Amino acid sequence: MGEFDLIARYFKRKTPSALQPPAPSATNSVAIEAPPIALGIGDDCALLTPAPGQQLAISTDMLVKGRHFFPDVDPAALGHKALAVNLSDLAAMGAEPVAFTLALALPPERAADDAWMSAFAQGLFALADEHRCPLIGGDTTAGPLNICITVFGQIPVGQALRxxxxxxxxxxxxxxxxxxxxxxxxxxxxxxxxxxxxxxxxxxxxxxxxxxxxxxxxxxxxxxxxxxxxxxxxxxxxxxxxxxxxxxxxxxxxxxxxxxxxxxxxxxxxxxxxxxxxxxxxxxxxxxxxxxxxxxxxxxxxxxxxxxxxxxxxxxxxxxxxxxxxxxxxxxxxxxxxxxxx
The missing domain is CATH 3.90.650.10 (PurM-like C-terminal domain)
Known part of the structure; x- marks a missing residue:
């Protein structure tokens, strides 16, 4: 399976569910309208249109096999954690998730493992859907297993927690x-x-x-x-x-x-x-x-x-x-x- 086939099979999604604005919660009765994703996966860059009066909050975290997770980790759990640690940074700033990018290095034998790849993607997207945070781009390459996610959030100007x-x-x-x-x-x-x-x-x-x-x-x-x-x-x-x-x-x-x-x-x-x-x-x-x-x-x-x-x-x-x-x-x-x- 080639690089673009891998992206299309596991990471390019057609469902619009992740693009819907978040519903009110028990701790915040006012839902925040997410800025529109003007362009997602498939071009040289993704395009975001920040909502008026909002600032973008951006965070990047990397997970490396042997340092951040055990080699036998459940791939669904790994997909979850890779995004969760970034969303936690947004939470600390009081920001609302908007979208994320994924840079993924995979050993060739792992890329060819359909069960592992499917479970990893399921864990990743289950959390992404929960927080209406779609994947909008990234990169894949062959190499030691390494996951790097950059997450984008939004927050009203002047309200960021620091x-x-x-x-x-x-x-x-x-x-x-x-x-x-x-x-x-x-x-x-x-x-x-x-x-x-x-x-x-x-x-x-x-x-x-x-x-x-x-x-x-x-x-x-x-x-x-x-x-x-x-x-x-x-x-x-x-x-x-x-x-x-x-x-x-x-x-x-x-x-x-x-x-x-x-x-x-x-x-x-x-x-x-x-x-x-x-x-x-x-x-x-x-x-x-x-x-x-x-x-x-x-x-x-x-x-x-x-x-x-x-x-x-x-x-x-x-x-x-x-x-x-x-x-x-x-x-x-x-x-x-x-x-x-x-």
């Missing part, structure tokens, strides 16, 4: 639960043992993260800053604090509550929940700050969206990250986020 808006006195919040993807990774690497049924659940957290698009939209009017958690809380919060020119104090008890249960580990026990929250990556939850006056609003949002939102600390003047032990003591938190070149 990392540099945190203010002293702001509360620090996280969505969902932390550390479960890390537990799955440790189990798959053979460092801990999990009951098979528990590993299956946690592996979903690692390989099928849920982009918090609706939450990001709702936070536009609430948060002072936001970002997604991909490389571990201590590293990602450091990025936010440095960008905002502030420091941060985390509450060890609250942080422990934000971590998924670790009791299912048979042996050996992993790091304590606080360390797991600080160092675990691949959570793809949202980290955001908001003024204390927004606490009731955030708690109501958690109820409306059926998504835990946990207040884990506070922004303060100065610099650095600190951990409050609940007994009056504070200790500095080392930055331990994932670094590909460290």
């Amino acid at each position: 990392r540099d808006g945190a203010q002293p006195g702001d509360d620090i919040w996280v969505s969902g639960t932390l550390g479960e993807a890390r537990l799955a990774l440790l189990a798959l690497q053979g460092q801990i043992e999990l009951a098979p049924e528990r590993l299956a659940v946690l592996r979903e957290r690692l390989e099928r993260p849920i982009p918090r698009i609706a939450l990001g939209r709702a936070l536009r009017a609430i948060a002072t800053s936001a970002m997604d958690l991909s490389d571990g809380l201590s590293g990602d919060l450091t990025h936010m604090a440095v960008a905002s020119g502030v420091g941060a104090v985390l509450d060890s008890m609250a942080l422990g509550k934000a971590v998924g249960p670790v009791a299912e580990c048979v042996s050996p026990r992993p790091a304590d929940p606080v360390s797991l929250a600080l160092t675990g990556g691949d959570d793809y939850e949202l980290l955001f700050t908001a003024s204390p006056g927004q606490r009731d609003t955030v708690n109501a949002l958690a109820v409306a969206s059926a998504l835990p939102l946990t207040r884990i600390g506070q922004i303060r003047s100065g610099s650095g990250l600190w951990l409050d032990d609940g007994a009056g003591g504070q200790s500095a938190i080392a930055r331990t986020g994932y670094d590909h070149f460290a």
Whole structure:
């Protein structure tokens, strides 16, 4: 099968369903009209027509076999995650998905594997359809398995959530639960043992993260800053604090509550929940700050969206990250986020 045959068979779609504007959600009752896709797959460039009063939000992520995913990963899960990690970046900015491009390097034997290619495309497009985010172009080549997606979103001018808006006195919040993807990774690497049924659940957290698009939209009017958690809380919060020119104090008890249960580990026990929250990556939850006056609003949002939102600390003047032990003591938190070149 040639390159253009592969594109036509697995990635060129005729359904218009992904081009429809998103429906109102529990956290945002106003649907946003997606800008028209003037031209998609098949020419030298795709053409987008930004809607009046909107800015484009653009993000790129790359997944490399052996570094970002295991060779035996379910191809449908891989297709899902490849797009999900990009959509998570849009969520962190409060942006609405518009479209994406796909650059795909494939070993020749993988390109000829119809079952694998079909499952990969199914996982990719299932998530794309869920968020009305069509594939509009890209590239394919022979080589080691490598997936690179660029996603395009839109957001009203002046409403983008950024990392540099945190203010002293702001509360620090996280969505969902932390550390479960890390537990799955440790189990798959053979460092801990999990009951098979528990590993299956946690592996979903690692390989099928849920982009918090609706939450990001709702936070536009609430948060002072936001970002997604991909490389571990201590590293990602450091990025936010440095960008905002502030420091941060985390509450060890609250942080422990934000971590998924670790009791299912048979042996050996992993790091304590606080360390797991600080160092675990691949959570793809949202980290955001908001003024204390927004606490009731955030708690109501958690109820409306059926998504835990946990207040884990506070922004303060100065610099650095600190951990409050609940007994009056504070200790500095080392930055331990994932670094590909460290």
